[in-house]
Amino acid sequence: MAQEQDILKMPPPRRPPRLTSRRIGIHTSIAGGVQNAAERAYRLGCNTFQIFSSSPRQWAPYELTRAQCAEMGRLREKYDLRPLVIHTNYLVNLASTTPLFLKKSVEAFRGEIERALALRAEQLVLHPGSFRGADRVQGLMQTAAAIAAASQGLDLVKNNLTILIENTAGAEYSLGGRFEQVAEILDRLRGVVPIAACIDTCHTHVAGYDMVSEAGMADTLARLDATVGLKNVRVWHCNDAKAACGSKLDRHQHIGRGSIGLEPFRRLLNDSRLAHAAFIAETPIDAPGDDKKNVATLKRLVARKTPQR
Ligand SMILES: [Zn+2]
Numbered sequence: 410m411a412q413e414q415d416i417l418k419m420p421p422p423r424r425p426p427r428l429t430s431r432r433i434g435i436h437t438s439i440a441g442g443v444q445n446a447a448e449r450a451y452r453l454g455c456n457t458f459q460i461f462s463s464s465p466r467q468w469a470p471y472e473l474t475r476a477q478c479a480e481m482g483r484l485r486e487k488y489d490l491r492p493l494v495i496h497t498n499y500l501v502n503l504a505s506t507t508p509l510f511l512k513k514s515v516e517a518f519r520g521e522i523e524r525a526l527a528l529r530a531e532q533l534v535l536h537p538g539s540f541r542g543a544d545r546v547q548g549l550m551q552t553a554a555a556i557a558a559a560s561q562g563l564d565l566v567k568n569n570l571t572i573l574i575e576n577t578a579g580a581e582y583s584l585g586g587r588f589e590q591v592a593e594i595l596d597r598l599r600g601v602v603p604i605a606a607c608i609d610t611c612h613t614h615v616a617g618y619d620m621v622s623e624a625g626m627a628d629t630l631a632r633l634d635a636t637v638g639l640k641n642v643r644v645w646h647c648n649d650a651k652a653a654c655g656s657k658l659d660r661h662q663h664i665g666r667g668s669i670g671l672e673p674f675r676r677l678l679n680d681s682r683l684a685h686a687a688f689i690a691e692t693p694i695d696a697p698g699d700d701k702k703n704v705a706t707l708k709r710l711v712a713r714k715t716p717q718r
């Protein structure tokens with residue numbers, strides 16, 4: 410993000426962004442305060458967006474003011490930005506086998522939930538964690554237990570907040586490289602806390618699922634439906650990949666410019682079984698304006714014949 414240029418410092422768009430029949434957005438900077446992300450998302454052409462609610466690589470707690478939360482609500486209403494998706498800090502590892510680290514992670518994740526509630530976010534995305542030192546089944550059980558512990562006493566149902574388990578690239582010790590593992594966590598938490606899934610196209614591809622050929626994508630979606638359930642996928646992280654299918658290397662690329670290519674994204678965006686989901690890019694910013702371009706690319710892929718809303 411070396412050459413990032415802030416869209417907030419540029420003149421606002423003269424016309425409102427073109428609407429699509431899908432919710433399309435991008436991970437957006439919270440520089441200057443979380444509420445600024447809403448204005449940025451609108452100017453980037455989004456009707457949904459994702460943020461970090463604190464610094465993604467620091468443990469330090471982050472206090473949100475009432476004024477910030479109110480401004481976020483006002484801007485989301487004004488621009489019809491929904492859902493608001495929050496991505497959990499990367500340091501949180503709810504599968505950790507180190508008691509002290511686990512305790513820190515549970516506390517930090519509780520903070521994530523509290524901030525998501527304060528901001529009235531609809532979804533909070535979490536990577537299921539890394540189980541180094543234990544086995545995968547233990548890791549999955551612990552992650553589920555830690556999510557339950559972190560959310561105890563907080564009213565997610567009333568506030569319409571759902572925790573989303575994201576699939577991962579499936580590198581050694583990391584949980585969530587197979588759809589079955591995501592489904593396992595969902596199954597354990599059903600009835601305990603509102604829980605669903607976020608599926609990342611780059612992670613799916615490098616984990617070894619075929620997203621590229623039409624038949625491969627059909628098969629991958631069938632497997633996803635049989636495990637997690639397509640209706641439970643509330644967010645699709647739309648990222649092309651720098652690495653090959655099966656490489657387990659998580660490097661995001663601009664939409665259409667990586668080893669996945671444009672067509673699979675067109676198929677995803679126009680699949681009526683996925684119409685309820687939000688499609689959010691987490692693509693790199695190599696040059697100023699890359700974020701806006703990736704949003705525009707995703708929007709262009711949505712067939713125009715579908716009714717606009
Ligand atoms: Zn992702």
Ligand SMILES: [Zn+2]
Nearest residue numbers: 609611612659
């Ligand atoms: Zn990733």
